[in-house]
Amino acid sequence: MSKNFDVVVIGGGPGGYIAAIRAAQLGFSTACIDEWKNAKNGPAPGGTCTNVGCIPSKALLQSSEHYEHAGHAFGDHGIEVKGLSMNVAQMLARKETIVKQNNDGILYLFKKNKVTFFHGRGSFVKGDANGYEIKVAGATEETITGKHIIVATGSNPRALPNAAFDEKLILSNTGALAIDAVPKKLGVIGAGVIGLEMGSVWRRLGSEVTVLEALPAFLGAVDEQIAKEAHKLFAKQGLAISLGVKIGSITAGKKDVTVEYTDDKGNAQKAVFDKLIVSIGRVPNTIGLNAEGIGLKLDERGFITVDGDCKTSLPNVWAVGDVVRGPMLAHKAEEEGVAVAERIAGQHGHVNFNTIPWVIYTSPEIAWVGKTEQQLKAEGVAYKAGTFPFMANGRARALGDTSGMVKFLADAKTDEILGVHIIGPMASELISEAVVAMEFRASAEDIARICHAHPSLSEATKEAALAVDKRSLNF
Numbered sequence: 287m288s289k290n291f292d293v294v295v296i297g298g299g300p301g302g303y304i305a306a307i308r309a310a311q312l313g314f315s316t317a318c319i320d321e322w323k324n325a326k327n328g329p330a331p332g333g334t335c336t337n338v339g340c341i342p343s344k345a346l347l348q349s350s351e352h353y354e355h356a357g358h359a360f361g362d363h364g365i366e367v368k369g370l371s372m373n374v375a376q377m378l379a380r381k382e383t384i385v386k387q388n389n390d391g392i393l394y395l396f397k398k399n400k401v402t403f404f405h406g407r408g409s410f411v412k413g414d415a416n417g418y419e420i421k422v423a424g425a426t427e428e429t430i431t432g433k434h435i436i437v438a439t440g441s442n443p444r445a446l447p448n449a450a451f452d453e454k455l456i457l458s459n460t461g462a463l464a465i466d467a468v469p470k471k472l473g474v475i476g477a478g479v480i481g482l483e484m485g486s487v488w489r490r491l492g493s494e495v496t497v498l499e500a501l502p503a504f505l506g507a508v509d510e511q512i513a514k515e516a517h518k519l520f521a522k523q524g525l526a527i528s529l530g531v532k533i534g535s536i537t538a539g540k541k542d543v544t545v546e547y548t549d550d551k552g553n554a555q556k557a558v559f560d561k562l563i564v565s566i567g568r569v570p571n572t573i574g575l576n577a578e579g580i581g582l583k584l585d586e587r588g589f590i591t592v593d594g595d596c597k598t599s600l601p602n603v604w605a606v607g608d609v610v611r612g613p614m615l616a617h618k619a620e621e622e623g624v625a626v627a628e629r630i631a632g633q634h635g636h637v638n639f640n641t642i643p644w645v646i647y648t649s650p651e652i653a654w655v656g657k658t659e660q661q662l663k664a665e666g667v668a669y670k671a672g673t674f675p676f677m678a679n680g681r682a683r684a685l686g687d688t689s690g691m692v693k694f695l696a697d698a699k700t701d702e703i704l705g706v707h708i709i710g711p712m713a714s715e716l717i718s719e720a721v722v723a724m725e726f727r728a729s730a731e732d733i734a735r736i737c738h739a740h741p742s743l744s745e746a747t748k749e750a751a752l753a754v755d756k757r758s759l760n761f
């Protein structure tokens with residue numbers, strides 16, 4: 287097997303494995319190194335996203351949603367469920383099967399595209415513009431070379447300084463996805479994306495969930511109107527969310543964990559939980575890469591420094607995904623991976639940071655692209671807004687899921703769409719229309735004039751676009 291490659295990718299998450307496949311498609315001899323191990327110490331490419339992120343979290347969200355529907359919503363349809371129970375072990379086994387299908391799928395794609403896979407940790411040995419030596423430390427140790435290196439080593443969960451993850455009582459995303467019995471009382475520190483998704487899973491299965499958030503505003507990055515609606519709906523579902531708290535001591539006992547904190551009124555509080563999820567953001571991962579030894583520049587927060595093209599401080603070394611600036615999202619990592627492979631080939635790969643969609647997979651889902659209303663106000667941009675509630679959408683009524691709305695923000699003069707915000711059923715799917723529209727720099731009127739199937743949730747998108755011009759038809 288040749289050990290000299292045109293392109294060596296370090297990290298096999300969404301940024302890395304996609305970069306490797308695209309590089310191979312473009313005719314480069316390509317290697318991808320990933321160190322993730324499955325329970326049998328075998329390779330498990332796919333990174334955080336596949337192993338302890340996007341995929342397993344969505345599997346648990348689906349299982350818990352079915353359980354909740356069977357318990358509460360089916361009665362409406364005349365479906366009677368007796369003796370409902372939750373087999374957590376089976377739910378976790380299903381999740382593991384889905385993860386393995388994805389791991390195996392990536393190994394198959396590597397074979398199909400002739401990407402050489404190395405299982406182990408990759409680290410820089412030496413190199414310059416002519417090429418780099420990379421040591422791969424796995425079951426055996428070997429050295430390979432690459433003319434171009436793409437670093438895609440991802441991120442790790444951030445721990446609180448006084449509460450290391452033990453994954454038994456104090457859980458990162460890894461432990462939160464593997465809780466083997468429904469905790470009676472579940473604490474969550476951080477009301478961000480992971481806190482809300484994981485909090486929702488265990489609340490649906492019967493946990494009493496308390497979410498403690500440092501900031502005074504709920505979901506500060508989300509459009510305020512949508513965040514307000516989400517806060518109301520989550521509180522109604524039973525998520526106890528406390529904002530503006532200051533976390534003090536965290537003490538793990540034998541079977542529970544005690545959190546002392548100050549609430550938003552300055553009162554000292556104490557809560558005891560069976561499990562505690564700490565989801566306060568993630569930090570870039572350059573552990574074991576020998577970045578310092580090779581002179582690869584990191585910024586003050588530990589991210590690999592890159593320019594707009596994902597070029598690092600070293601010639602022919604590129605970096606993509608969570609380990610560089612920008613949103614920590616799988617699809618952002620993938621887009622950067624593709625763009626870098628194309629740039630290596632002399633093409634004009636591009637990533638439009640203005641049209642990267644966000645989705646929070648709670649129920650209802652929250653999805654958005656572009657600017658929020660508060661951002662437009664702060665930037666002094668004159669805009670028009672239009673909203674349409676799912677309550678007035680026939681398909682949403684038939685589904686029995688009428689919470690939320692679609693909101694359009696368009697330039698006051700040109701009518702160009704500046705942002706679209708959705709809270710409601712299948713928001714994760716509906717947002718794609720808005721992304722396409724913004725990528726083509728469409729106006730709200732363009733969407734308003736497009737024929738949308740009836741009855742469909744997407745009619746709410748059309749109606750919100752019509753509402754920008756105050757002429758929605760069904761509300």
Ligand code: FAD
Binds near residue numbers: 333336340615
């Ligand atoms: P990673 O996926 O972290 O992959 C990096 C890989 O590199 C890992 O396999 C790691 O083992 C390997 N590696 C690191 N260093 C080395 C080395 N020196 N040698 C060899 N291998 C190495 N994003 C979404 O867009 N949608 C979601 O629904 C979503 N859900 C999430 C849910 C959770 C619970 C979490 C934690 C994250 C979620 N994310 C989601 C974020 C998403 O997982 C990340 O943005 C994405 O995985 C980043 O991809 P990456 O390729 O940059 O890094």
Ligand code: NAI
Binds near residue numbers: 477498567615
């Ligand atoms: P996050 O950044 O989404 O949320 C962290 C929250 O913790 C913030 O609200 C922050 O104010 C709060 N916080 C920080 N320090 C705190 C403290 N000391 N005490 C109390 N609260 C504190 O980070 P999260 O949820 O850990 O997720 C990490 C990243 O993973 C996300 O930002 C996102 O990029 C990605 N992700 C994406 C998902 C998706 O796309 N659906 C799902 C899950 C994760």
